Amino acid sequence: MTDTPVMQPRGSLREWLRAPTASSPRQARAQAVWRGWQRLITNRAAFAGLIVLLILVTLAVVGPWLTPYSVMGQDLSVRLQPPSAQHLLGTDDLGRDILTRILYGARITLMMAALVAVIAGPIGLAVGATAGYLGGWFDIVAMRLVDVFLSFPSLILALAFVAALGPGIENAVIAISLSAWPPIARLARAEALTVRKSDYIAAARLQGASPMRLIMKHVMPICLPSVVVRVTLNMAGIILTAAGLGFLGLGAQPPSPEWGAMLASGRQFMLTSWWLAATPGAAIMLVSLSFNLLGDGLRDVLDPRND
Amino acid sequence: MSAGDLANSVSSNRSASSMRWGRAAREFLKTAASVSVTILGLLALTFFIGRLLPLDPVLAILGDDASQEAYERMVIKLGLDKPMWEQFITYLWNSLHFDFGMSLTSGKPVTEDILRVFPATLELATVAMILGTGLGIPLGVLAAANRDTWIDQVVRVISLIGYSAPIFWLGLLGLVVFYAGLGWVGAPGRIDIVYQYDLETRTGLYLIDSLLAGRLDIFADVFGRIVMPAAILAYGAMAYISRMTRSFMLEQLSQEYIIAAQAKGASRLSVVWGHAFPNIAVQLVTVVALSYAFLLEGAVLTETVFAWPGFGRYLTTALLRADMNAVLGCTLIVGLIFITLNLLSDVFYRIFDPRTR
Amino acid sequence: MTDPLLEVRNLRVAYPSAHGYSDALRGISFTLGREKLGIVGESGSGKSTAGRAIMRLLPPKARVTADALRLSGFDLLGASERQMRDIRGGRIAMILQDPRYALNPLKTVGAQIMESYRIHIKGSRAEARDRMLAMLEDVRIRDPQRVTGLYPHELSGGMGQRVMIAMMLIPSPKLVIADEPTSALDVTVRGQILDVLNERVEAQGAGLILISHDLPLVSDFCDRVLVMYGGQIMEELAAHDLSQASHPYTIALNASLPPLDHAVDELIVPEYDPTWLTEATE
Ligand SMILES: Nc1ncnc2c1ncn2[C@@H]1O[C@H](COP(=O)(O)OP(=O)(O)OP(=O)(O)O)[C@@H](O)[C@H]1O
Ligand SMILES: [Mg+2]
Numbered sequence: 002m003t004d005t006p007v008m009q010p011r012g013s014l015r016e017w018l019r020a021p022t023a024s025s026p027r028q029a030r031a032q033a034v035w036r037g038w039q040r041l042i043t044n045r046a047a048f049a050g051l052i053v054l055l056i057l058v059t060l061a062v063v064g065p066w067l068t069p070y071s072v073m074g075q076d077l078s079v080r081l082q083p084p085s086a087q088h089l090l091g092t093d094d095l096g097r098d099i100l101t102r103i104l105y106g107a108r109i110t111l112m113m114a115a116l117v118a119v120i121a122g123p124i125g126l127a128v129g130a131t132a133g134y135l136g137g138w139f140d141i142v143a144m145r146l147v148d149v150f151l152s153f154p155s156l157i158l159a160l161a162f163v164a165a166l167g168p169g170i171e172n173a174v175i176a177i178s179l180s181a182w183p184p185i186a187r188l189a190r191a192e193a194l195t196v197r198k199s200d201y202i203a204a205a206r207l208q209g210a211s212p213m214r215l216i217m218k219h220v221m222p223i224c225l226p227s228v229v230v231r232v233t234l235n236m237a238g239i240i241l242t243a244a245g246l247g248f249l250g251l252g253a254q255p256p257s258p259e260w261g262a263m264l265a266s267g268r269q270f271m272l273t274s275w276w277l278a279a280t281p282g283a284a285i286m287l288v289s290l291s292f293n294l295l296g297d298g299l300r301d302v303l304d305p306r307n308d
Numbered sequence: 309m310s311a312g313d314l315a316n317s318v319s320s321n322r323s324a325s326s327m328r329w330g331r332a333a334r335e336f337l338k339t340a341a342s343v344s345v346t347i348l349g350l351l352a353l354t355f356f357i358g359r360l361l362p363l364d365p366v367l368a369i370l371g372d373d374a375s376q377e378a379y380e381r382m383v384i385k386l387g388l389d390k391p392m393w394e395q396f397i398t399y400l401w402n403s404l405h406f407d408f409g410m411s412l413t414s415g416k417p418v419t420e421d422i423l424r425v426f427p428a429t430l431e432l433a434t435v436a437m438i439l440g441t442g443l444g445i446p447l448g449v450l451a452a453a454n455r456d457t458w459i460d461q462v463v464r465v466i467s468l469i470g471y472s473a474p475i476f477w478l479g480l481l482g483l484v485v486f487y488a489g490l491g492w493v494g495a496p497g498r499i500d501i502v503y504q505y506d507l508e509t510r511t512g513l514y515l516i517d518s519l520l521a522g523r524l525d526i527f528a529d530v531f532g533r534i535v536m537p538a539a540i541l542a543y544g545a546m547a548y549i550s551r552m553t554r555s556f557m558l559e560q561l562s563q564e565y566i567i568a569a570q571a572k573g574a575s576r577l578s579v580v581w582g583h584a585f586p587n588i589a590v591q592l593v594t595v596v597a598l599s600y601a602f603l604l605e606g607a608v609l610t611e612t613v614f615a616w617p618g619f620g621r622y623l624t625t626a627l628l629r630a631d632m633n634a635v636l637g638c639t640l641i642v643g644l645i646f647i648t649l650n651l652l653s654d655v656f657y658r659i660f661d662p663r664t665r
Numbered sequence: 666m667t668d669p670l671l672e673v674r675n676l677r678v679a680y681p682s683a684h685g686y687s688d689a690l691r692g693i694s695f696t697l698g699r700e701k702l703g704i705v706g707e708s709g710s711g712k713s714t715a716g717r718a719i720m721r722l723l724p725p726k727a728r729v730t731a732d733a734l735r736l737s738g739f740d741l742l743g744a745s746e747r748q749m750r751d752i753r754g755g756r757i758a759m760i761l762q763d764p765r766y767a768l769n770p771l772k773t774v775g776a777q778i779m780e781s782y783r784i785h786i787k788g789s790r791a792e793a794r795d796r797m798l799a800m801l802e803d804v805r806i807r808d809p810q811r812v813t814g815l816y817p818h819e820l821s822g823g824m825g826q827r828v829m830i831a832m833m834l835i836p837s838p839k840l841v842i843a844d845e846p847t848s849a850l851d852v853t854v855r856g857q858i859l860d861v862l863n864e865r866v867e868a869q870g871a872g873l874i875l876i877s878h879d880l881p882l883v884s885d886f887c888d889r890v891l892v893m894y895g896g897q898i899m900e901e902l903a904a905h906d907l908s909q910a911s912h913p914y915t916i917a918l919n920a921s922l923p924p925l926d927h928a929v930d931e932l933i934v935p936e937y938d939p940t941w942l943t944e945a946t947e
Binding site: 289 | 345346349350352353354357358468469471472473474476477480481483484488601602604605608609612623624626627628630632635636638639642643646647
């Protein structure tokens with residue numbers, strides 16, 4: 002937004018946000034966001050999800066400084082140790098500290114999820130907004146394509162892509178992104194359809210704005226909020242898919258502390274040393290649970306019926 | 309599904325029947341056209357994955373150290389020297405005849421392999437579906453009818469965990485606790501090796517085959533083994549179904565006709581199950597059909613954990629060996645199943661909702 | 666002294682909102698005998714809320730209090746859910762606004778009317794069916810045999826509302842609350858529906874509360890009128906006195922009606938005076 006900020010007397014931001022009637026569109030918008038935020042943090046589950054995610058991100062960032070152990074360093078003298086004071090989550094078959102590896106793994110998982118979000122989000126947004134705004138043959142072709150992609154459960158499609166591209170983290174990210182954009186495109190299109198006919202778009206068009214510019218400047222910003230919520234909601238699924246690929250040996254490869262891969266290599270020790278497979282699985286669940294809680298909360302906030 | 313079947317579902321009211329015939333035929337043509345385009349797209353997508361992505365299909369077959377001569381022979385044998393469009397036409401033609409080529413892993417036609425492994429997955433998915441639907445629908449209805457009470461919260465937590473837990477992890481935990489620890493369920497695998505060649509397979513579904521053969525001992529073995537993977541798969545389906553059921557029910561329960569039913573003095577039970585529930589039945593069929601298709605996804609991971617000789621494990625094995633014919637064949641089949649289930653639920657919708665008649 | 670059919674004293678309803686509870690009804694009181702009482706007021710004034718509160722059909726989150734809410738002396742607020750089920754439909758009936766939404770789309774007309782009957786009156790299916798057909802005739806549906814098998818979406822608005830009347834009145838309730846029974850209908854059939862409703866109510870000797878925002882209609886149809894605004898009763902009048910109303914709100918409402926005898930350029934929009942809301946609570 003380019004309009005100059007309204008001057009505020011110090012300390013009255015709260016009042017400004019809470020004023021019973023808004024005196025400018027800007028204030029009204031800010032108030033809507035503020036109310037949404039209030040509702041989000043009063044929703045205990047969503048708030049918990051948010052907090053856990055923040056903690057996880059922090060841990061992923063500072064993790065390496067928290068632990069005395071190295072992520073790859075093997076020490077066969079302490080292999081398969083159960084959880085203890087030295088190794089809070091025990092050690093694996095090569096004597097590596099599992100907690101350390103889980104902390105490093107958080108980086109990989111969160112990074113993969115973030116990459117998928119920044120690849121699939123914009124692609125879906127661009128395709129959907131353009132299709133919804135332009136209509137016509139572009140719309141027909143794009144939505145057919147979306148239908149085709151949606152004819153596969155996302156893991157299956159990602160598997161097919163990985164099979165062709167070859168295993169590995171980068172390819173897993175590409176494969177998951179390729180299977181994650183279609184639902185976003187469909188959503189963005191639905192949003193774009195609702196604004197296509199609005200007066201201000203017509204006004205901008207009359208002023209001679211090109212379709213490209215209209216889509217970028219006016220249609221996409223309108224679609225953005227729901228796309229962001231949708232991506233948050235899909236994040237849990239993305240993480241599960243990434244872990245599934247790792248587990249099948251098609252994502253991150255073994256020495257990597259990716260959680261799915263850790264689980265797969267801990268699997269053979271399941272019956273004797275349960276913590277090898279149990280802990281990375283619990284970590285995956287914690288992250289995807291947090292995203293689900295946050296996503297649910299966001300959806301509740303944006304759905305006026307839940308007032 | 310033919311136009312005739314669709315039209316039969318339409319009431320036989322004489323005066324309007326010719327008009328309805330026309331409409332049914334038009335709708336049918338529209339659906340048929342749209343489905344064929346989607347299937348064509350499906351084929352194009354798998355073709356794209358198979359031919360245009362970096363992996364060299366020739367090297368995948370011959371291995372990295374193939375001689376130049378062998379390489380060229382294989383290129384010609386696979387038709388890779390032909391122009392792309394010609395390759396695509398051939399691919400279309402073959403796929404439409406369910407000819408997906410030979411599997412590198414088994415050395416047999418992919419179609420034959422899929423037909424062989426499919427019953428195992430079908431049996432697993434069906435048991436899971438029965439469990440997941442049977443629990444998910446009542447839970448969802450219960451949650452909606454008791455919105456914002458502790459019942460709703462409990463159902464919500466149960467389904468959230470189902471959404472969030474990696475299914476392969478649940479499977480491993482299940483094995484550790486219920487098989488190794490408590491000994492309540494059977495070992496991984498579909499049937500005890502002892503019985504393997506003992507059982508005459510008529511349907512390919514061992515639960516049914518063993519009953520048909522009157523072998524209760526085999527039935528017990530098969531049942532003990534299928535319970536765990538089916539329950540794990542069912543949990544995911546239940547999470548999805550109960551959540552969808554809840555939101556459909558909430559929508560119905562806020563309708564005016566619900567107030568009317570209450571104003572008539574109908575009991576809570578009758579309002580919920582007699583009035584609201586039938587109104588979501590048709591939507592639920594779509595959800596159940598969809599989750600059936602999603603079970604295939606779950607099966608890929610579950611079958612690996614439980615050494616289940618089905619479709620999912622066939623696909624993973626193929627994946628690890630870069631057996632592209634098998635991978636693409638499987639992918640295509642999943643897509644077709646998906647489309648078919650969607651279509652069926654659409655047809656069901658038309659037949660059973662009086663508003664669309 | 667016998668109890669009135671319905672006694673409402675200081676009925677209050679509040680809904681939870683962002684800042685504590687917000688009032689939808691701020692203490693209304695009235696009594697009703699075997700008569701036709703109209704409730705008028707603008708949208709949001711609390712008419713439907715009042716009707717639903719009497720039947721205890723408000724959503725659970727609504728907070729309902731009253732000094733008295735009695736049907737022929739029976740305390741409705743203290744009644745158990747079980748008792749309320751007998752009262753709903755059996756003693757108090759409610760006619761809803763729009764038959765397109767108020768009838769279950771998946772049940773045939775016959776099934777819905779029979780259900781109503783069988784909840785409150787024991788007897789065989791055949792009996793219920795006979796009563797249902799008779800009732801359809803009573804509400805002047807021309808071909809009851811055929812209509813029985815129809816689904817709600819196959820009915821016209823007028824037919825739908827007749828079916829609703831049949832469905833709600835078949836157990837012979839003593840009090841009928843009709844919440845804008847004609848406002849979703851085509852103007853041409855409104856009169857017929859009101860006639861049918863009137864006839865049924867009189868034949869069964871029931872009391873009627875007619876909720877509407879149509880002032881002339883209510884004054885024609887009812888014996889007495891309550892004028893509501895902002896969750897309160899502004900004034901209570903005999904219907905034929907409506908034109909002599911004393912409360913400024915009623916006068917404003919009256920004035921906002923388009924006159925029939927001469928054309929006007931602009932309709933008068935009632936102007937509100939915040940003191941109306943404080944007045945009645947004093
Ligand atoms: N479920 C609810 N939750 C919160 N507030 C409600 C709810 N139902 C009604 N209200 C509020 O109660 C007040 C009275 O509503 P009510 O429906 O009784 O008005 P009404 O007089 O029937 O209006 P109309 O003529 O539009 O039908 C309104 O201010 C409304 O916002
Ligand atoms: Mg109302």
